[in-house]
Amino acid sequence: MEINTSNINGVTVFEISGHLNANNAKDFESSLMLSIDSGNKKIITDLNKLEYISSAGLRVFLLIAKKIGNTGFIKLCSLQQQVNEVFHMSGFDSIFSIYQDREEALKTI
Amino acid sequence: MKEAIKIKNQIEELEKITNRIDIIAEEWNLKPKDALNINLVIEELITNTIFYGYNDKGEHEIAVDLSLEHDNLSIRIEDDGYEFNPLMVDNNDSIVKPLEERQVGGLGILLVKNLTDKANYQRIDNRNIIILEKKLGD
Numbered sequence: 001m002e003i004n005t006s007n008i009n010g011v012t013v014f015e016i017s018g019h020l021n022a023n024n025a026k027d028f029e030s031s032l033m034l035s036i037d038s039g040n041k042k043i044i045t046d047l048n049k050l051e052y053i054s055s056a057g058l059r060v061f062l063l064i065a066k067k068i069g070n071t072g073f074i075k076l077c078s079l080q081q082q083v084n085e086v087f088h089m090s091g092f093d094s095i096f097s098i099y100q101d102r103e104e105a106l107k108t109i
Numbered sequence: 110m111k112e113a114i115k116i117k118n119q120i121e122e123l124e125k126i127t128n129r130i131d132i133i134a135e136e137w138n139l140k141p142k143d144a145l146n147i148n149l150v151i152e153e154l155i156t157n158t159i160f161y162g163y164n165d166k167g168e169h170e171i172a173v174d175l176s177l178e179h180d181n182l183s184i185r186i187e188d189d190g191y192e193f194n195p196l197m198v199d200n201n202d203s204i205v206k207p208l209e210e211r212q213v214g215g216l217g218i219l220l221v222k223n224l225t226d227k228a229n230y231q232r233i234d235n236r237n238i239i240i241l242e243k244k245l246g247d
Binding site for chain 1: 124127142145152216217223
């Protein structure tokens with residue numbers, strides 16, 4: 001897994017690639033928590049290069065959403081097939097704002 | 110076609126599973142989607158065992174056996190951890206709750222059940238054995 005971070009008009013965009021699994025979910029969690037703690041509470045996670053997610057990865061998205069609460073937002077975009085299915089099977093697609101691509105997600109801000 | 114994977118009860122071993130499944134997928138001509146789903150099912154089950162299955166610090170072996178006959182995939186996972194049937198975890202209401210009330214426990218098993226046609230648990234000679242079946246295709 002790799003995480004690429006950029007800042008677009010005050011929004012922190014995390015581009016995650018590879019596999020997000022029980023072995024690296026902690027690293028992903030630490031990166032995002034660190035960023036939130038330093039005040040970046042407007043987040044888009046761009047998943048166009050994320051091939052695979054397991055429940056360990058879902059857990060991190062849930063923790064982040066709970067941590068941000070009403071103080072900002074987390075939006076997701078560009079879910080690939082497996083990731084999309086896992087979000088759907090777990091019902092996470094109904095609790096997160098998910099967009100077709102980064103452009104769509106940025107438009108809503 | 111059959112393949113046996115042996116791993117230690119360490120979370121880093123997930124890497125080994127993923128690598129082996131990549132190779133198996135190529136040899137067995139599996140669709141990328143099926144390979145990822147197989148990886149997911151195995152990860153969810155062995156992660157449970159690795160994190161919660163043992164109370165000693167010792168090294169244990171978890172055996173993952175895969176077989177494919179025509180389109181029928183079978184995955185067998187055997188460990189010597191505590192007696193625990195993960196398939197009994199209650200997750201009926203875990204996907205309809207609002208965000209604030211969501212618990213993540215049970216989600217992994219929900220995914221396993223969603224991605225397989227049949228799941229069976231046995232306790233034999235102090236070992237947990239889970240056998241999953243899935244018809245590939247579609």
